[in-house]
Amino acid sequence: MFIELTDHLRCPEAHPEAFLVLIPGAMQGRHVVDGVLGCPVCQAEYPIRAGLVEFGRVEPPPAVPGPTPPEAAGLLAFLGLEGPGGYVALVGEAAREAGSLGALLPGVHLALVNPPAGTVPSTCASVLHAPRFPLKQRSLRGAVVSAPWALAPGWNDAAADAVLPGLRAAGEGEPPVVPGFELLGTAGGWWVGRR
DSSP states (O other), rough: BBGGGGBOOOOOOOSSSOOEEEEEEEETTEEEEEEEEEEETOOOEEETTTTTTESSSOOOOOOOOOOOOOOOHHHHHHHEEEEEEEEEEGGGGGEEEOOOOOOHSSOOOOEEEEEETTTOSSSEEEEEEEEEBBBBBOOOOEEEEETTGGGGGHHHHHHHEEEEEEEEEEEEESSOOOOOOEEEEEETTTTEEOO
């Protein structure tokens, strides 16, 4: 896990957002290889093992046939991003495009939430396993939610809520209903909106 991502993480338990405390055990440059994240609100502790953040047991929702996530160039068009800096969340199947999207967005770090099995962290991507969306409100430059998580209750709303003002989120299924989030368009089972 990229150490600076700590500032953007939240405890996935159902309580008001609060910062998490990181106790690194082993580092490799700016990446935490092993350690613990702790929540000062509920006292929960979340291990980091081999660079993967484990926020709890993840039970994916039932798979429902749906549209295939776009390739990296399509995701970039959804997000409308240029320039380095900040974080973008890719949830579910969209995380398959992390390597290609990372090459199109040098200097932007990716948070891969519940990616396909076997996905490992890289220099541009942190891997997070979580039963609920684990990133703070108004903390991301963009977010894409895809199957199977796009159909789980609350994931699209949480991703839209995590985007900074003026920036975009995209996903499959029903568009989010979040105050201050403007739907820009829908097509082929996907939506794109701006905070």
